[in-house]
Amino acid sequence: MINAIPAILAGLVGWFGGLAAPVGLAKFFWREATNRPQRWWLHLIAGPVICVVELGCVQLIFWSAHDDGDGPPGLGLLIAPLFAVTAGTLAIYYLFLTTRIVMCSVTAMKLMRDKRGFE
Numbered sequence: 001m002i003n004a005i006p007a008i009l010a011g012l013v014g015w016f017g018g019l020a021a022p023v024g025l026a027k028f029f030w031r032e033a034t035n036r037p038q039r040w041w042l043h044l045i046a047g048p049v050i051c052v053v054e055l056g057c058v059q060l061i062f063w064s065a066h067d068d069g070d071g072p073p074g075l076g077l078l079i080a081p082l083f084a085v086t087a088g089t090l091a092i093y094y095l096f097l098t099t100r101i102v103m104c105s106v107t108a109m110k111l112m113r114d115k116r117g118f119e
Contacts, residue, residue: 007064014060018082021053022089030093034100043097047090054086 026046033042058079067075 007066009064011061011064014057014064015078015082018054018057018061018079019085021057022050022086025050025053026089026093030096046093050086050090054082058082 029042029046029049033039033046061079062075065075
């Protein structure tokens with residue numbers, strides 16, 4: 001039992017990290033990239049970085065369970081919520097980003113139209 005404690009802790013870190021990391025990283029990328037226009041490229045790398053961190057957390061869970069893929073599938077339902085959180089986070093992140101871009105474009109078009117009207 002003493003030998004299993006590091007594996008159990010690694011699995012718990014992978015599980016809670018897989019649940020919290022996508023939301024935390026999305027908040028970080030949104031805050032850093034939205035308020036500083038010269039950092040727009042952070043929006044481009046947000047999705048791949050979130051996916052890589054999530055994959056690392058899932059790999060940590062597989063390592064802690066000593067599952068090498070041979071044998072019956074046993075971790076499918078365990079990691080399904082992690083992928084659901086990641087997919088939902090990425091969908092909401094890029095939906096908000098698209099909405100922000102559209103709203104900024106509409107505002108810019110209104111300003112240009114108003115400026116032409118005063119000339």
